[in-house]
Amino acid sequence: METKLLASIQSPKDMRNWSILQLEELAKEIRRVIIETTAQTGGHIGASLGAVELAIALHYAYDTPQDKLIWDIGHQAYAHKLLTGRYQTFSTLRQLNGLSGFLKRRESEYDVWEAGHASTSLSAAMGIASARDLRHQKYRIVAVIGDGALTAGMAWEALNQIGQTKTNLVIVVNDNSMSIAPNVGAFSRYLTELRSAPAYTRMKQEIEQLLDSVPVFGGPLRKTIERVKDLLHHAVLPRNVFEELGFKYYGPIDGHNLSELIPVLRNAQLVDGPVVVHVITQKGRGYRPAEERPGEFHGPGPFEIQSGQFIKKPQPPSYSQVFSQTLIELAKTHPEIVAITAAMPDGTKLDLFQKAFPDRFFDVGIAEQHAATFAAGLAIGGMRPVFAVYSTFLQRAYDQVIHDICHQDLPVILGVDRAGIVGGDGATHQGVYDISFLRAVPNMEIAMGKDERELRQLLVSALDRPHPVALRYPRGASRGLDLTEPLKPLPWGQGEWLAHGGDATIIAIGPMVYHALTAREILAEEGYDIGVVNARFIKPLDTALLRQVVQETRAIVTLEEHVVAGGFGSAINEWLNAEAIELPILNAGLPDEFIDHGSASYYLNLYELNAEGLARRVRTWLPQTERAKK
Ligand SMILES: Cc1ncc(C[n+]2csc(CCOP(=O)(O)OP(=O)(O)O)c2C)c(N)n1
Numbered sequence: 129m130e131t132k133l134l135a136s137i138q139s140p141k142d143m144r145n146w147s148i149l150q151l152e153e154l155a156k157e158i159r160r161v162i163i164e165t166t167a168q169t170g171g172h173i174g175a176s177l178g179a180v181e182l183a184i185a186l187h188y189a190y191d192t193p194q195d196k197l198i199w200d201i202g203h204q205a206y207a208h209k210l211l212t213g214r215y216q217t218f219s220t221l222r223q224l225n226g227l228s229g230f231l232k233r234r235e236s237e238y239d240v241w242e243a244g245h246a247s248t249s250l251s252a253a254m255g256i257a258s259a260r261d262l263r264h265q266k267y268r269i270v271a272v273i274g275d276g277a278l279t280a281g282m283a284w285e286a287l288n289q290i291g292q293t294k295t296n297l298v299i300v301v302n303d304n305s306m307s308i309a310p311n312v313g314a315f316s317r318y319l320t321e322l323r324s325a326p327a328y329t330r331m332k333q334e335i336e337q338l339l340d341s342v343p344v345f346g347g348p349l350r351k352t353i354e355r356v357k358d359l360l361h362h363a364v365l366p367r368n369v370f371e372e373l374g375f376k377y378y379g380p381i382d383g384h385n386l387s388e389l390i391p392v393l394r395n396a397q398l399v400d401g402p403v404v405v406h407v408i409t410q411k412g413r414g415y416r417p418a419e420e421r422p423g424e425f426h427g428p429g430p431f432e433i434q435s436g437q438f439i440k441k442p443q444p445p446s447y448s449q450v451f452s453q454t455l456i457e458l459a460k461t462h463p464e465i466v467a468i469t470a471a472m473p474d475g476t477k478l479d480l481f482q483k484a485f486p487d488r489f490f491d492v493g494i495a496e497q498h499a500a501t502f503a504a505g506l507a508i509g510g511m512r513p514v515f516a517v518y519s520t521f522l523q524r525a526y527d528q529v530i531h532d533i534c535h536q537d538l539p540v541i542l543g544v545d546r547a548g549i550v551g552g553d554g555a556t557h558q559g560v561y562d563i564s565f566l567r568a569v570p571n572m573e574i575a576m577g578k579d580e581r582e583l584r585q586l587l588v589s590a591l592d593r594p595h596p597v598a599l600r601y602p603r604g605a606s607r608g609l610d611l612t613e614p615l616k617p618l619p620w621g622q623g624e625w626l627a628h629g630g631d632a633t634i635i636a637i638g639p640m641v642y643h644a645l646t647a648r649e650i651l652a653e654e655g656y657d658i659g660v661v662n663a664r665f666i667k668p669l670d671t672a673l674l675r676q677v678v679q680e681t682r683a684i685v686t687l688e689e690h691v692v693a694g695g696f697g698s699a700i701n702e703w704l705n706a707e708a709i710e711l712p713i714l715n716a717g718l719p720d721e722f723i724d725h726g727s728a729s730y731y732l733n734l735y736e737l738n739a740e741g742l743a744r745r746v747r748t749w750l751p752q753t754e755r756a757k758k
């Protein structure tokens with residue numbers, strides 16, 4: 129791949145005196161590198177291809193890293209990575225020990241803000257701007273936020289403050305009219321209207337340029353000119369929402385045209401007060417399959433460049449798919465079932481439900497907090513809301529779960545998707561905290577089946593519950609079990625004693641049960657007698673079953689793909705303590721540290737949570753418990 133220009137850049141400074149033609153050539157090289165790399169590694173190709181010119185123009189117009197460039201989410205910032213010294217290591221994107229798929233402060237001084245979750249950039253920018261102002265510093269700050277991320281309340285909370293304080297801050301609204309799926313909501317519709325009013329904006333810019341060209345001789349005349357401008361705004365042109373909130377607005381601007389972008393970004397820096405630069409881009413720009421199928425190319429796995437076909441081994445359906453298909457089956461006879469997503473119809477596979485029941489499906493945008501309270505309202509109104517949400521994004525809605533769903537004890541079902549280690553997205557996206565934070569909330573019931581068959585059964589059972597229920601299931605393919613048998617409920621609150629064992633019993637949750645069963649076999653060959661319990665329920669615990677287990681076993685091992693702190697094992701510890709049962713207990717789970725990108729199987733092995741690792745741990749631990757007794 130010929131990448132002469134890109135290879136010559138060690139830092140953005142190296143391209144700051146280049147011509148527009150050279151920059152356009154650079155954009156082509158960057159696109160090729162993004163396409164060829166993500167074809168191997170997978171990753172957020174669509175958004176990143178759409179922001180190539182934007183990244184070039186920003187680093188060209190601003191004196192980064194002295195000036196602070198903040199990217200919302202960070203999934204669109206591959207060009208930023210390539211321009212800031214990471215071209216040589218770019219092939220390690222999202223791989224274990226390689227570059228993060230998002231921004232990482234430890235990776236580069238150009239990565240001012242780390243994210244992964246949406247809509248944090250404006251608050252962060254406002255915080256940095258306040259610190260700058262309080263410390264009488266002079267650098268510039270620019271935040272890039274997508275139209276999707278602008279559907280979140282948090283972004284508006286920040287706009288509310290920025291518009292009032294009038295600090296110097298530039299916000300680039302990167303508008304491609306897409307979230308992961310097509311963007312939704314009234315504000316998205318409003319942006320579309322703004323997009324289609326270029327004549328309005330041009331006219332306004334022309335008037336302002338004309339007035340700006342009048343020489344200013346001091347205060348009174350300047351005031352008059354400002355007044356004329358204001359009058360013009362009101363008399364001739366309606367002010368848009370950003371202007372009403374106190375921002376100067378430039379746009380809409382072609383986000384792929386460097387000759388347009390660079391001068392506007394430079395102008396924006398000169399304005400006293402907050403500015404919005406509204407930039408129109410195309411998701412997947414420059415790679416036909418991604419332009420044509422932007423949803424599929426938001427964050428795919430590896431693909432074949434020529435055909436745009438994804439390279440996928442045939443696999444059983446994902447847990448998300450099983451969840452959604454089961455919900456569809458149930459919805460046929462339960463007209464009260466409605467499904468909710470917060471901007472993840474594809475990832476949660478609720479897009480299938482949407483096709484089957486368009487009127488009973490709601491995509492509320494990147495608005496997990498609203499989604500949770502909206503679900504509570506639906507429950508009050510007599511519907512049976514099912515909010516399918518990634519474990520990591522449910523974190524956003526914690527207060528709503530406590531205050532709106534659980535406090536009122538409403539029968540909302542949370543489909544907690546991506547529960548466990550997620551792989552390439554890494555630390556910001558791991559679904560490894562939800563047991564701890566949900567378990568603490570009164571009325572909440574939490575379950576996780578050992579496989580997709582149990583997921584289906586648990587969903588049927590959850591429908592009969594008069595309380596909030598969280599059903600956890602992992603990312604990726606299920607086990608491939610036959611799912612043709614008629615749907616029937618599981619007895620609520622009951623675990624499954626799969627194997628008896630005197631030396632120790634492993635009490636596991638979710639698909640970890642299968643690792644426990646294999647560990648039992650490995651240890652059996654060495655003479656250990658190990659039992660296995662499929663707990664199924666994290667809350668309430670099946671205490672009747674646990675009481676029998678503790679009478680037959682000399683030690684307990686808990687196993688979960690979740691942090692140990694406050695997790696499933698902690699629930700068992702609490703119960704043992706409450707019952708004054710003195711048995712040695714080993715809590716196998718994830719440590720108290722953020723877990724970076726890398727495959728789930730790698731981390732399960734590293735933390736000795738897979739069958740071999742668990743067998744190793746039990747083998748070392750059991751003799752210690754015996755010694756301790758003596
Ligand atoms: C709180 C939260 N919810 C959901 C997501 C999943 N997510 C990642 S990117 C994205 C779409 C963002 O759209 P936009 O900001 O317009 O950026 P684009 O991809 O279009 O460039 C979504 C929903 C997330 N990262 N954070």
Ligand SMILES: CC(=O)[C@@H](O)[C@H](O)COP(=O)(O)O
Binds near residue numbers: 546
């Ligand atoms: C950036 C982001 O938050 C999403 O695009 C996320 O990466 C999707 O994850 P899945 O691949 O698990 O759907």
Ligand SMILES: [Mg+2]
Binds near residue numbers: 274276302304307
């Ligand atoms: Mg978008």
